Amino acid sequence: MWWWIRVPYWLVLPENIEARIDRSGECWLWTGPLHPRGYGCQYYKGQGWFAHRLVYALLVKRLRTRQLHHVCGVKRCVNPAHLEVVTAKQHSVRHGHAGRTHCKHGHALTPENVYRYRGERRCRTCIRARNRASYYGTKTQYDT
Secondary structure: OOOOOOOHHOOOOOOOHHEEEEEEOOOOOOOOOOOOOEEEEEEEEEEEEHHHHHHHHHHHHOOOOOEEEEOOOOOOOHHHHEEEEOOOEEEEHHHOOOOOOEEEOOOOOOOEEEEEEEEEEEEEHHHHHHHHHHHHHHOOOOOO
């Protein structure tokens, strides 16, 4: 006698979001628009969201300061069982960003060559080269 069991209203996704999720495999893959970084993105009630954060907020709970780590490693996955709540420090350690000594272009990340912008370390040498190229209307060796 299963017909009396109803799914709580907070466990049901809106139709426009549900239609963009492919649940055929273990990972629930987002089939809607993608952000340039590879994450799904969606507007919901006038606000832009990453798809995995939106689905997690609707099915589990809303996160304001924490980050979600994809345990499965698939950026398009929105399955809440594959998402783990972590701090920013834990997240950077898991992705190998913590303790870097050089930027992606090989410049040393010394205290004199680094400044923080929105909690992120930035290489002053790369920023100077990018700004110089922008000013003179040329491309840098770092542009691809």
